[in-house]
Amino acid sequence: MTALDSAAPTTTTSTLDLAGVSRWYGNVVAVNDVSMTLGPGVTGLLGPNGAGKTTLLHMMAGFLAPSRGQVTLDGRPTWRNPDVYRWLGLVSEREAVHTFLTAYEFVLATAKLHKLPDPQAAARRAVALVELEGAQDRRIGTYSKGMRQRARVAAALVHDPQVLLLDEPFNGMDPRQRLHMMELLHSLGDAGRTILFSSHILEEVEQVSGTVQVMVAGRLAASGDFRTIRRLMTNRPHVFAVRSTDDRALAVALMAEPSVTGVELGRDGLTVRAGDYGAFTRMLPKVALARGVRVRQLVPEDESLESVFSYLVEA
Numbered sequence: 553m554t555a556l557d558s559a560a561p562t563t564t565t566s567t568l569d570l571a572g573v574s575r576w577y578g579n580v581v582a583v584n585d586v587s588m589t590l591g592p593g594v595t596g597l598l599g600p601n602g603a604g605k606t607t608l609l610h611m612m613a614g615f616l617a618p619s620r621g622q623v624t625l626d627g628r629p630t631w632r633n634p635d636v637y638r639w640l641g642l643v644s645e646r647e648a649v650h651t652f653l654t655a656y657e658f659v660l661a662t663a664k665l666h667k668l669p670d671p672q673a674a675a676r677r678a679v680a681l682v683e684l685e686g687a688q689d690r691r692i693g694t695y696s697k698g699m700r701q702r703a704r705v706a707a708a709l710v711h712d713p714q715v716l717l718l719d720e721p722f723n724g725m726d727p728r729q730r731l732h733m734m735e736l737l738h739s740l741g742d743a744g745r746t747i748l749f750s751s752h753i754l755e756e757v758e759q760v761s762g763t764v765q766v767m768v769a770g771r772l773a774a775s776g777d778f779r780t781i782r783r784l785m786t787n788r789p790h791v792f793a794v795r796s797t798d799d800r801a802l803a804v805a806l807m808a809e810p811s812v813t814g815v816e817l818g819r820d821g822l823t824v825r826a827g828d829y830g831a832f833t834r835m836l837p838k839v840a841l842a843r844g845v846r847v848r849q850l851v852p853e854d855e856s857l858e859s860v861f862s863y864l865v866e867a
């Protein structure tokens with residue numbers, strides 16, 4: 553039996569289960585009645601800043617008590633259960649690393665904390681997994697942000713956990729580092745591990761995982777296949793601010809268009825609601841031209857991530 557085998561759980565794959573989990577800080581409800589089940593493979597936890605992603609990850613990892621509900625890993629509660637740390641790794645968003653240590657020393661220290669039977673071998677293996685061997689004997693203080701992040705991932709993986717949770721792992725990474733981290737998460741997921749990473753960037757989640765859990769204002773707003781969620785997001789109504797040489801005439805013309813669901817005439821121009829983004833932007837110049845009106849400005853008003861997310865909550 554190798555050092556890593558002895559740290560491995562009895563099951564080959566792990567399931568993390570949340571049942572009606574809430575967490576509040578005083579009057580602030582950070583997580584509100586969230587239920588989900590996470591199995592092997594990579595899942596993205598998507599949501600705008602302040603949605604409650606970090607709070608949720610910390611409860612999953614057993615670092616924070618739910619105010620209500622329960623988080624279980626293969627049927628065992630994660631809160632107040634030190635055994636869980638053998639099967640789970642967390643890479644948190646803001647975490648100081650000892651910059652005077654080398655990556656190898658840092659990962660080795662974690663291996664020793666886990667009381668692994670052969671900490672040196674486990675540390676070497678984890679460092680290799682994140683491809684930091686070439687720099688493993690350099691102080692972390694000399695690393696780029698992406699390399700530091702990889703050193704932290706190596707430390708979280710040193711005991712070969714079945715579950716890996718990562719809070720905004722792509723923050724501050726350049727495109728090459730991003731790609732490398734994505735490949736690493738993919739390969740861990742393909743190997744049957746349960747991987748959950750949080751992000752507030754839609755495209756990031758799209759590139760890494762097919763399964764997504766969307767959080768908005770503490771609640772689970774949508775969950776499932778990425779394509780379904782993408783469709784929900786693109787089919788939502790769009791709001792445009794339009795200015796033209798004759799807003800009143802344009803308003804009348806637009807009202808007759810089937811893709812337009814509403815037009816408001818204001819002092820600063822028109823506010824137009826349309827169901828299909830592409831169809832509306834293609835149709836507008838044609839309709840204007842037919843009336844001899846020139847469009848001076850066309851600005852989508854609701855393209856912020858927050859508005860996309862709030863649409864999902866209302867859906």
Ligand SMILES: Nc1ncnc2c1ncn2[C@@H]1O[C@H](COP(=O)(O)OP(=O)(O)OP(=O)(O)O)[C@@H](O)[C@H]1O
Pocket residue numbers: 577580581582583599600601602603604605606607608
């Ligand atoms: N220790 C705390 N005390 C009081 N309020 C907190 C605490 N931690 C988080 N909150 C609040 O709970 C809500 C959710 O925060 P959380 O950090 O979990 O969200 P997030 O989705 O991870 O956002 P971010 O990516 O910005 O960290 C926020 O309103 C936040 O201000």
